[in-house]
Amino acid sequence: MSEKKGRVYLIGAGPGDAGLLTLKGKKLLGEAQVVIYDSLVNPQILKFCRPDAELLFAGKTMGQAHISQEEINELLISKAKEGKTVARLKGGDPFVFGRGGEEAEAIVQNGIDIEIVPGVSSVTAVPAYGGIPITHRQFNSSFAVFTGHHQGEDSDYDPAQIETLVFLMGLNNIESIMKKLLEMGKNPSTPVAVISSGTLPEQKSVVGTISDIAEKTRVLDVQTPATIVVGEVAVLAEAIGWYEKKPLFGKTMMVTREKEASSEFAELLGSCGAKTIEFPTIQIKPIRDTGEQLLSVRNLEDYDFLVFTSVNGVSNYFEVLASHGKDSRDLKGKKIIAIGEKTSEELLKYNLTTDYMPAVYTAEGIISLAEKLNLDGRKILIPRALVARELLPDTLRAMGATVEVLCVYETLVPDYTKEELDLMKMRLSDAEIDLVTFTSSSTVTNFFSLLGEDPELFAETGFACIGPVTAATLLGHGFTPVVTADIHTTRGLKEKILDFYLS
Known part of the structure; x- marks a missing residue:
């Protein structure tokens, strides 16, 4: 073989x-x-x-x-x-x-x-993020790329014949590079742009000339890695520069959602220029093979309504169904209530269309919706987390419905080492984090369980909440949110954060 x-x-x-x-x-x-x-x-x-x-x-x-x-x-x-x-x-x-x-x-x-x-090479991408096209009909018809590590040595290129020069890895040698360009005939007033950490939220662009760029980068403490662009196209950085003008550029935001969902929200904030730190404060653990689940699946035909209050409730419930040989076809004829857009989108993955969705994406919103429905004598199933507010099931029962709560997952506090937590506390105390975002009450509770409630630790940090319930939990810990979303989705939270900083 x-x-x-x-x-x-x-x-x-x-x-x-x-x-x-x-x-x-x-x-x-x-x-x-x-x-x-x-x-x-x-x-x-x-x-x-x-x-x-x-x-x-x-x-x-x-x-x-x-x-x-x-x-x-x-x-x-x-x-x-x-x-x-x-x-x-x-x-x-x-x-x-x-x-x-x-x-x-x-x-x-x-x-x-x-x-x-x-x-995608930094040769073109980093200047582009700095607003610099390395070719432009008005300014040049050629460009050359050099490594900046060896620019103190002899070289046989003639910069006078090349309109645009791009140096990679040259920041530590920028003084000798500029000196050599002058010796070889370049005009001291030739524009130069240095772009540090290009395409990342830490990006910093500095524009000068051959004669002063080395001093400017020193004074402004520009760090490696950096790309250097020499030539008339560099003047376009100030006119076209777009990335560093994004509304959340220069802001650092912490995302506390569970690991599986944090990247999506981080990308939303990142698309507005923010630097994001993912620090999940909840961990989703499935609950399986309970007697209640077995009984619920056996009596599936008895339910009139299924109420889903989270994306995790949807995905975990269908895993429970699958473990008993059932799927969405077995829910035929039942009315589906979803708490919001994301939960409704998750149901579509299982070929289920939402029948009812509240105007406000909270348990209170579902209650307002339920008041318009005749639920007296109806049987309702709510697949949800082990620990959750009892407001919804209790209120639906008061309306005359028979309500069964089925626990399909639980939220836990993730395990972090002391070193990881100490590092996060240091970043907070050093004012490196502008805003901490919370998307549920459990993210709030676990956040303070992990990091404590010392007001001095959060003196320079704001808090943003996805809705009033989460905000109330934050207030219960002694902190007031600077942002509370009107539309209780991550996109709604992002829009409210934008409003806060733009105002």
Whole structure:
């Protein structure tokens, strides 16, 4: 029997923004058994890896290589020879100053199949996020790209013949680069733009000239990684620059939703320019195989209404049905009430259309809706969390309905190490976090359970709540929200946050 043959995918991760990873790169990351990644790879991209993938860091920390290039080559080869599918994930494009060519040669020389997936290069992407087109008919018809590491050495290029120069990895040598450009005939007033942490929420753009840009970057404490653009196109940064003008740019926001749902909300805030920190304060744990669930499934025909008060209630209930050989077809003829848009969208995944949805996405909203329905003598099932307010079932019973609450999941406090919690407290006390967002009462309660209620810790931090119930829970802990959404969805919360900062 022949030995299973491994292969290597050499994937460009793009310049920083996880949204700039190519579709093919994302697909192959989801297939790889081993992922070897560099320090410039956005950690958000690693979420696209399969859950059981072996993740190996091979970048630089504080300027020091974690492992040598030769060791990286050997690692790629050895993992592939074990018969594994290996993804080599490199910042930007692997073939643009990324030593991808050396790795590809080593892989091929060892008889291993390779596939190259180009990445969006910082050469074009970072200037674009800074508002700079590296070609423009009015300013240039050529550009050249250089690595900035060796600009103190002799070079045979003539910058006078190249209208736009792009330097990667050149910030630490910017003074010598500018000096050399002057020596080779460039005008001291030639515009220069330096874009630090391009395409990321930490991006900082500085515009000057060859004569003063080194001093400007020093005074403004511009940090690596940075891309340097020299040429007349750099003046367009101030006119076209768009990314740093986003309404939430420069703001850092904490997302406390459960891990499975936090990324979606983080992306919403990120689309407005915010830097997001995901700090889930709840963990969803399914409840299965209870006697109540078995009895409920057996008596499924008895229910007139099903009321869903959360997305998790929907997904977990249908998992319960599936475990007993049932699905949405067994709910034929029953009326479905969903608390809001997201819950209704989740029901569509199971081919169920919502019959009723309240105008206000709260238990109180469902109660207002129920008052218009004749529920006297009706039997209602509410699949929900183990711990929840009893207002809804109690009120529906008072209307004459028979109400059965079925617990299909519970919310727990996630496990964090002391070091992780201390780091989060330090970020809060150092005023690094502008706004903490809460999407349920349990996120509030667990947040303070994890971090305590010391007012000084949150002196420079605001709180935003998805609705009045969550806001009331926050008030119960002694803190007042600066934002409470009128429409009780994450999109509604995002819009209210925008209103708060724009006003």
